[in-house]
Each structure stands twice: as C-alpha cells, then as structure tokens.
Amino acid sequence: MPQPDLQKKICMLGAFASGKTSLVARFVRSIFSEEYHSTIGVKIDRKSVVTPTGREVDLMLWDIAGEDEFVTVKTSYVRGSAGYLLVVDGTRPSTVHAAWALRERVNREVGEIPYLLLLNKCDLTDQWVLEDSEVDALAADALTTLRTSAKTGECVEEAFVTLLEGINR
Amino acid sequence: MIFETLESLLHTMGIAVFVRRDDGVFALVGRAPTWVEQILPGVSLDPFDTDAMPFLGAFFEDAQGVWSGKGPVTLLSDPWTEVDESGLEHRFNATGVRADGRNLLLITEASTDVESQRTILQAARESRLAYDRKLAESQLTEQDLRESQDRLELEVMRRTSDLAKSNESLRSMATEAALVAERERRKLALGLHDHVGQLLAAAKIKAALLRGTIQSDRATQPLTELLDILDQTIHATRSLTFELSPPALYELGLEPTIAALLDQIQERHALHCVLEDDGQDKPLSEDLRIVLFQAVRELLINIVKHAQAQHVRVIAKRDGGHILLTVIDDGRGFDKDEAVRANAGPGGYGLFSLRQRLSPLCAELRISSRPGMGTSARILAPLDIGSGSHPESQL
Numbered sequence: 001m002p003q004p005d006l007q008k009k010i011c012m013l014g015a016f017a018s019g020k021t022s023l024v025a026r027f028v029r030s031i032f033s034e035e036y037h038s039t040i041g042v043k044i045d046r047k048s049v050v051t052p053t054g055r056e057v058d059l060m061l062w063d064i065a066g067e068d069e070f071v072t073v074k075t076s077y078v079r080g081s082a083g084y085l086l087v088v089d090g091t092r093p094s095t096v097h098a099a100w101a102l103r104e105r106v107n108r109e110v111g112e113i114p115y116l117l118l119l120n121k122c123d124l125t126d127q128w129v130l131e132d133s134e135v136d137a138l139a140a141d142a143l144t145t146l147r148t149s150a151k152t153g154e155c156v157e158e159a160f161v162t163l164l165e166g167i168n169r
Numbered sequence: 170m171i172f173e174t175l176e177s178l179l180h181t182m183g184i185a186v187f188v189r190r191d192d193g194v195f196a197l198v199g200r201a202p203t204w205v206e207q208i209l210p211g212v213s214l215d216p217f218d219t220d221a222m223p224f225l226g227a228f229f230e231d232a233q234g235v236w237s238g239k240g241p242v243t244l245l246s247d248p249w250t251e252v253d254e255s256g257l258e259h260r261f262n263a264t265g266v267r268a269d270g271r272n273l274l275l276i277t278e279a280s281t282d283v284e285s286q287r288t289i290l291q292a293a294r295e296s297r298l299a300y301d302r303k304l305a306e307s308q309l310t311e312q313d314l315r316e317s318q319d320r321l322e323l324e325v326m327r328r329t330s331d332l333a334k335s336n337e338s339l340r341s342m343a344t345e346a347a348l349v350a351e352r353e354r355r356k357l358a359l360g361l362h363d364h365v366g367q368l369l370a371a372a373k374i375k376a377a378l379l380r381g382t383i384q385s386d387r388a389t390q391p392l393t394e395l396l397d398i399l400d401q402t403i404h405a406t407r408s409l410t411f412e413l414s415p416p417a418l419y420e421l422g423l424e425p426t427i428a429a430l431l432d433q434i435q436e437r438h439a440l441h442c443v444l445e446d447d448g449q450d451k452p453l454s455e456d457l458r459i460v461l462f463q464a465v466r467e468l469l470i471n472i473v474k475h476a477q478a479q480h481v482r483v484i485a486k487r488d489g490g491h492i493l494l495t496v497i498d499d500g501r502g503f504d505k506d507e508a509v510r511a512n513a514g515p516g517g518y519g520l521f522s523l524r525q526r527l528s529p530l531c532a533e534l535r536i537s538s539r540p541g542m543g544t545s546a547r548i549l550a551p552l553d554i555g556s557g558s559h560p561e562s563q564l
Contacts, residue, residue, distance in 0.1 A: 039250075040248050040250075040260075041250070042224055044251055046252070068294065079227065091302070127305065129305045
C-alpha cells in the first residue's frame, strides 16, 4: 500500500445549513442524512485520496461551523489550509451573501487561498432562487464552480479532487 | 497526598493537563485520561506531539496571549470534534492557563454544556431556516409572476405587431381599392368625354346646321329647344366627367384641378372659395396626385355638409421635399377631444378612412379645430423627387 506523499488541510466554509457537514460525510463516509445537525466549533475529518496523477494525499478536512448572527467564523481556523470549499445553498440567497462575506474576510485576514465555489443542493434546483449576477461575482475568483448535492452525491468527489488539482497546479 | 488526589480527580474528569516548557514544547502532567488511548494511540505525550490534534495549532495562536502573560490568565477554545478511525466522534475543549508562573494546556472532553449550547443554537437556526425557506418560496412565487408577466408582455407585443401589420395591410388595401375605383371612374370619365361628349358635340353641330337650312318657324322652334337640351346634356356630361375623374388632374396637374373643383363648389354652394398656390413646381406620383385630390375633395365636401362656413381657402405650397396642402374654413369648428370620444365629429369616419389611404403613400393628415373658430386640415406628402423622407416631424 502506497504511503501518502503529503497532507493537505482543506476547509469547508459557508453559511449555516448550507450542507458543509453533509458534503464531508458524503465524501468521507458515503452517507447522507436529511436531518439538519448544526456543527459546533470545528469538526476534523480525514480521508486519503489518490490524485489523477497517482499521488496519494491525506486530506485533513476542517468542517467549520457555519456563520450566522449567532456564530462568527474564526478565520484563524483557515490558516495553514491549502484551499477551501465555499458552500452556498442554492435554495437560500442569504447564503450567497454569507459566502461573500467569508471569502472577503479570509482574503483580508489570512490571504488569498484557492477555493472552489459549490452551489449545493442541486437536487432541489426547482427551488433555487439565486441571482445569477451575485453567483457570477462570487465565482469570479474561484478555481471553478460546481453544482453539488450531498444527497445524491453529484459532483461531491469531483469537488474535492478538483480543488486538490487546483492547489497542486 | 493532595497531588495524588488532584491527579486522580483530573483523570476521573477526563482532563489531560500539559505543561508548556520555555521551548514551547508541551509535556503531560500526571496520568493520561482514558480518551487519550482511544484518540491518540501511540502519540507521544512527553513531549506532546500536538500535530496529532491539529486544532491545537489554531488554538495556540489565540492562547499565546495567556502564556506570554500579556492576556487573560485563561482562555477556552471553541469545541472541536475529532473523528476516530472507527468513525466515532469525540468532542473536546482546550483551555490555556497561566498559574503560579506556569503555562498549562488542559484538554477536556466537551461537557454536556456544549451539547445544550448546541441544542439552543440548533433551535435558533431551525427557526431561521424556516424563515429563509418562506422567503425563498415567496421569491419563487414572485419570480413565477415576473415570468408570467414577461410572457404576457411578449404575447401582447407579438399581437400588437401582428395588429400593426394587419393595419398596414388594410391601409394599403384601402389605398389600392381607392386607386382601382379611381381608375374605373377614369375609364368612365374618358368614355364620357371622348365618346359621348364628341357625339353630343357632333349632334349639336348638325342640329345647328339643320336649323340654318329651315325657314319655317314651326320647324325652327323645336330645333332651338333641341339645341338647348343638347347644351344642357353637354354641360351635364362635363360636370359628370369632372365629378367622376377630372381629366385636368391627369392633363394639367393637382393645383388646376383643385382650382376647378373650387369653382364648381363656389358655383353650386354659394361658398366663397380661394386657391393660394405658391407657384412652385410640385411633382407628384400619379397615385399620390389622385389620393391628394380625393382628400381635398372629401375635406371640401365635409365643409359643405357640416361646417356652415362662408369662406374656404386651399393653400398649396412646396415645403422642401414635400407638398403641403392646407384647407381652411371659417365654419363652426368642433371640439377634437369630444369628437374622438364620440368616435365621430364632422366626417369622423371619412377622416379616418382618408388617413388610412394617405398613410401607405407616406402622407399625413392633421386636423386642428375649435368650436366657433373654423377648421384647418393640413396634408403633408412627399414630392416625387426621389427623397422619400417621412413628413411626420414637419406637420
């Protein structure tokens, strides 16, 4: 069995209930729960992946509690990360604004770090209410934007792998 | 003895205590609590390999203030969760402490307090989620409404465009119909003028010759009466020819024909009529010449029928690449707004029909009138000089 070449810290950032924990659960353990279970503080998970170039990478996934009026994300948790997944709930426009604020804070306090914009809950596109112009603005600096669903698993693996490729590029 | 009691207490409470040495390295003090074996199997505790708990790296940044003596004496971290190899979650808190000149790091399994905090937060967020969902639902409804409205507006635009095309087509047809009718009238008029008129003239000459050869008064009298009848018939034929399609319109042009029409109206209706022509050349296509003459004639008929006017002036002038015909009377006038509301007014439908016929030839009719102040009708039409510009702005 090959030994991991390196370890990468990846953060999950976004508004509360945007699906960060579910995305990690789908990615790491291939499970999904309809129940919302708010994350407190930080939850650290790990998964080894083999990149398309054949390198084994140990991912340390920091699922950081979502931001809202009750909780402010400490950007110090993002320090040292190789990249982050910025998660937006397609059915809630307020999550775009929260994501925008988070990205700005990370840029200001930690520095510019590669990130992927995930428009999550794409299994509910009939309920999507996002403004294209706002999403486009948020996506402008992202490595790429993916529509994901932790429920169906759509593009979840691809999201982590794409971020990893973007980081290594 | 007390130390042993404290050590036992910390062990029971699941608190791992590390002392921070001057070189920044941490070392376990006393016995490790049981969770250490589960979560950190094989991890060095003296010195403590803090990389095994990566969250501590972030916490240490905040705790520096405590350990440097420049901040508070204790600092509690956010709770964090480590997932072990079997997938079990373990939640911890770290506390930085400075006591008796020693820097300490306490790591505890998170207490039930954290869970109750989480429950409160969860309830608040669920309530917020419900609000967000309602908001999103109303946004979706609004979006649906907007889309329906857009579709409706598009449909209205499409139908308006269809209607405009139909109107344009109707206008062209009206003009064409008027021109076809005019051509038919022209044929009749030519027949009357060239054939019937000639025959009548010949009959008159022969009757006059015959009267010169007859000496008998008995025979002369009926011949004289016959000549009178022939004169009246020739006159009536000329009038009919003019009414059907004045030959002058084709032979002499618009202005002389209007002049003849004014003479006829003045003679028949005791209306003082004047033509003011600027004398400039005003070349017109035949179709437009016909339609303009018909327009002036209809306006004059309207005046005769409705205006109770004493005087009529027709002004024909060249205005750049256009001809401007103005028909002014001193009659009773009318209220335009009221006429529009009543969809009538003097010759209301006639004016509408006139506009319909003028429009395809790029000609426009505008009427201005006030009760008691007479009426002025202005027709602006392009001259046949190849410019073809639309007259709208000049009326």
